[in-house]
Amino acid sequence: MNFAVLQFPASNCDQDAIHAIQVTGHSARYVWHKEKSLGGVDAVIVPGGFSYGDYLRCGAIARFSPVMQAVQEFAANGGLVLGICNGFQILCEAGLLPGALIRNRSLQFRCEHVLLKTLTTDSAFTNRIPPDKILSIPIAHGEGCYFADEATLERLKANNRILWRYCSAEGEVTESANPNGSLWNIAGLCNERRNVGALMPHPERACEPLLGSADGRLIFESLIGAFQNKAIAKAV
Amino acid sequence: MKAKIIITPKKAVLDPQGKAVQNALEHMGYKGVRAVHVGKYLEVEISGEKESVRQQIDEACHKLLSNPVIEDYHFELE
Numbered sequence: 001m002n003f004a005v006l007q008f009p010a011s012n013c014d015q016d017a018i019h020a021i022q023v024t025g026h027s028a029r030y031v032w033h034k035e036k037s038l039g040g041v042d043a044v045i046v047p048g049g050f051s052y053g054d055y056l057r058c059g060a061i062a063r064f065s066p067v068m069q070a071v072q073e074f075a076a077n078g079g080l081v082l083g084i085c086n087g088f089q090i091l092c093e094a095g096l097l098p099g100a101l102i103r104n105r106s107l108q109f110r111c112e113h114v115l116l117k118t119l120t121t122d123s124a125f126t127n128r129i130p131p132d133k134i135l136s137i138p139i140a141h142g143e144g145c146y147f148a149d150e151a152t153l154e155r156l157k158a159n160n161r162i163l164w165r166y167c168s169a170e171g172e173v174t175e176s177a178n179p180n181g182s183l184w185n186i187a188g189l190c191n192e193r194r195n196v197g198a199l200m201p202h203p204e205r206a207c208e209p210l211l212g213s214a215d216g217r218l219i220f221e222s223l224i225g226a227f228q229n230k231a232i233a234k235a236v
Numbered sequence: 237m238k239a240k241i242i243i244t245p246k247k248a249v250l251d252p253q254g255k256a257v258q259n260a261l262e263h264m265g266y267k268g269v270r271a272v273h274v275g276k277y278l279e280v281e282i283s284g285e286k287e288s289v290r291q292q293i294d295e296a297c298h299k300l301l302s303n304p305v306i307e308d309y310h311f312e313l314e
Contacts, residue, residue: 100305
């Protein structure tokens with residue numbers, strides 16, 4: 001499977017994303033933000049960082065990069081797109097995912113491991129995650145407080161589109177487990193078609209036991225699983 | 237022509253910066269501060285006929301300069 005990892009000025013998790021994909025035994029290459037084509041890849045990672053210096057709003061300027069037009073078309077054709085941290089902010093700004101990510105309620109930049117509860121295995125991003133497993137994955141952000149209006153939240157819940165919520169070690173969704181003030185402890189979600197997803201935590205930083213957790217690998221393996229299932233479905 | 241654009245967080249959106257500034261004002265002894273909202277101020281220098289500039293700035297505010305999910309905007313031309 002071939003992944004594209006987008007590179008904007010001041011992306012800084014692009015190399016980690018490439019490494020994480022290679023750890024799973026698949027290939028990945030960088031796609032510069034000025035490119036107008038993704039070059040026939042199977043999935044796109046919009047990585048973390050501070051694209052365009054976070055000027056104006058996080059992700060606001062990156063969303064108008066030429067490569068994002070290609071990502072819009074790729075997603076509209078059912079292509080798999082995963083946004084991580086700044087990538088989540090960019091996908092929200094681009095309208096590929098609903099809501100917005102605003103300043104952490106504490107006003108602090110939070111950089112630590114958090115625990116995540118997976119709400120559904122029915123997505124391209126969660127199909128390989130054991131249902132009761134609590135994931136330990138690090139966050140590193142100042143603007144990760146998820147916000148959406150009430151109607152959007154209800155729609156997300158009704159369509160089973162909330163993929164991960166911040167939780168305690170016991171798997172309870174509590175105020176103290178919420179590192180940034182996100183609405184309903186939301187850490188990640190997907191679009192209606194379930195082919196575009198994103199999360200604030202960094203799975204690419206948790207793909208090997210040496211890094212303290214290999215739980216993030218399950219998210220990349222889910223993407224690979226979704227792609228392989230689609231290929232099987234096509235072949236049949 | 238100059239467009240003076242003010243962008244503020246929507247009422248329903250948490251504004252922790254505004255809250256922190258409000259707390260600071262209270263600690264300094266300012267009485268009766270009911271709320272503080274922290275937003276952005278932009279100036280765009282642009283040439284053209286006033287009505288067309290107004291339309292362009294409005295569109296730019298909607299598409300890029302503000303995020304309608306979390307922010308409101310208004311502007312003046314002078």
